[in-house]
Amino acid sequence: MNFELQKQYETTDAYNMIMGLKGMFQDQARAERFNTSKALFSCRLSEGNPVSPHVIKMIGHIESLEKLGFPLSQELATDVILQSLSASFEPVILNFHMNGMEKSMTELHGMLKCAEESIKKSSNHLMIVQKTTTFKKKGAEVYEFRITNNCCSIYFEDMLYGHAPLMNGFRYSYVYLMIHKLESFEKFKEFQNEVQNQLGKTIKCLRSDRGGEYLRHEFGDHLNKCGIVPQLTPPGTPQWNGVSERRNRTLLDMVRSMMSQSDLPLQFWGYALETVAFTLNRVPSKTVKKTPYEIWTGKSPGLSFLRKTIDMDENVHVHKARLVAKGFKQIQCVDYDEAFSPVAMLESIPIILAIAAYFDYEIWQMDVKMAFLNGNLSEDVYMTQPESFVDLKEARKVCKLNKSIYGLKQASRSWNIRFDEVVKGFDFIKNEEEPCVYKKVSGSKLVFLILYVDDILLVENDIPMLESVKTSLRNSFSIKDLGDASYILGIRIYRDRSKRLIGLSQDMYIDKVLKRFNMQDSKNGFLLMAHGINLSKSQCSSTIDERDKMSRITYASAIGSIMYAM
Structure with missing residues (x-):
């Protein structure tokens, strides 16, 4: 405390002294905060001016606000800097948001300097x-x-x-x-x-x-x-x-x-x-x-x-090019143990969609690229060298796989195990009755995740949480963001959010089934078979001619196709 202040408060008790100093300097701090925030939010980078001094100046204002007791969150500080840039940086900002980037102030400064060089070129x-x-x-x-x-x-x-x-x-x-x-x-x-x-x-x-x-x-x-x-x-x-x-x-x-x-x-x-x-x-x-x-x-x-x-x-x-395991036949308990991999039941999708319709949740769809390549192998698996990639010096040798690839019996299961480990690391909880349906709850925020092989359906009630989940998935896998769900597993999704209704249609799938069995010109009608009829083996084909005739009728395939339709 300087001499003038000491003399002013030498006869004042401690409480009044503190209150006096607080009133004196608090007003100054508030005025300084106002001027700093005004300078920060009014910063604009003119077209053609260098970006580095501009960003350094804004970071200085942000740090000053933090010292004054009013820190800006990392996301808000980033948004303020990006909004202050000139029009030539619009594509950089778009790319930043589309890829869900998260940068510190120093990293953001370096990124914008590199972008500036690219814009100049x-x-x-x-x-x-x-x-x-x-x-x-x-x-x-x-x-x-x-x-x-x-x-x-x-x-x-x-x-x-x-x-x-x-x-x-x-x-x-x-x-x-x-x-x-x-x-x-x-x-x-x-x-x-x-x-x-x-x-x-x-x-x-x-x-x-x-x-x-x-x-x-x-x-x-x-x-x-x-x-x-x-x-x-x-x-x-x-x-x-x-x-x-x-x-x-x-x-x-x-x-x-x-x-x-x-x-x-x-x-x-x-x-x-x-x-x-x-x-x-x-x-x-x-x-x-x-x-x-x-x-x-x-x-x-x-x-x-x-x-x-x-x-x-x-x-x-x-035709798509894809590396597939090639070599000797796999033997169970030698180079693989289990091949079973669960997928979400078809009935689960309408249930989750009904919840989304009722509560007006967001429905988002994503696709994992080359999903089976993400699986880890617990067994030693070997394959012959791929065609056109044979090492002539080591032509007689085989390749040992470090990761799962397409063609392995355990490829689907390895992918499912890897995905399960990753999403549980994001605090998702797996449904015990439906192993490919996950749920994440944070206060009032809720996210459902449905996995069907490599198709992901996200249902949530909070967009920032959805973006966080999408970013986490992108950091773990190569994922294609398909946006609002409109088509999944051959089912077209129609939505009227004003009425909180969702409609599901399999018309394209049913048309394909009818065309496959030459019934595309058939008329609509009720089932011709009467209810309550019991089928028995005595009704099976008994003669060679009848068996030959029935062998050309794909009855089992038709029933299986109908069972998939909801």
Whole structure:
């Protein structure tokens, strides 16, 4: 305490002294906190300015608030810094949220410095245009446009802008390459002319994510002139463009994969992007009954560029490359003990979905990529060297497996055991009566997890907790996020949240069963067999001709197919 304060309080008792000092310095601390928070929240990085001093300055304000007794949580501090960045960092922010990253202040600073270098080298943008058919008005067509940075300039050096329109209701994509995103307006007019002149379709609405290129006066004047209604999604809500976001990520993942497996110069990335969009437009999708190309154009696509087979039901099967165990036959109790692996009972799914409908819970679906490769082996298993990967110097030797792979009898069980260990580590509790249904409770927050081989269904009442579970699963396995559940195990899910109703449909599966047994033209009706009839062995085929006739009737297969239908 300085001399002036000592003299001021030399005749004051301890209590009054403390209260006086508290009132004196508390007001100063509050004013300092106000000024610090004001400086923090008003920080904005101007376009072209270096990011490092800006972030260091904001971290200083955050640390000052902590010293004043008002610390910001890690997530809030990260959000404040990301919100202060210039528009050129939008793709970095999008990538940050899509991948569920968690960074300390130091790590965030380093990441933004690296991103700044990438932005300086190239402008990496991909535009997604989405068409949705959610309007009740017949023929209404809405297109969603968005531009995002690919955040992969370390891989794509001389990247141009990519304009990839996505038709949501059809899952059909267009791709246009640009030098600068200011060309978006011209590309939109090119897209509009192609849609109107070649397909006879009319654009009714344009939905965008408030990108500056869509808010320009010339763009708005063109929309008004053509009678196109602009729709803007709220700021910071990429989930409103869920289909576009997932398609964006799919395109980028496939382009990276194609380029990494080829020896082509990096400037060929644009051709790879066009090839990816061309391929996705012509392959089947679970979301729609036909290929996107067929639905969008009304013509059957040519699939000669794919390695494929067509079965007797005219279903297209695309071949996938997968390493499978090859070698001697496995012997029980020698190189495997048990092969049984539980899966969720089909009856459990409607029960959980009914709970979700009643309480209006979120329903999310995820898929584990190459699930069986995650299993651990407790036995010594050997296999011959894979074809085209034989070590010529050691051609007579075999491979010892360190991890489970496809083709092993215990592969499914090993995967199930590994998954069970991992989710229990996330505080999930397994249902004893249903071993593939898990529950996690934290106060009033609740999450159900259903596993069916490699399909995961998450049902929860708290979105932050859902994101936490998804992040934990991503850190343990390679997982594809499928978004809101719409199709699982051949069952289509319809939901009306306003009425808290969920409908399940197996129409596609039943149509396949009828077609398989040549009954697709049969009329609907009640079961022709009377109730109460007892079948016995005396009714079985007795003569050779009868047995030969019955051998051609797949009765057991038909009954098994019907049993799967709910």
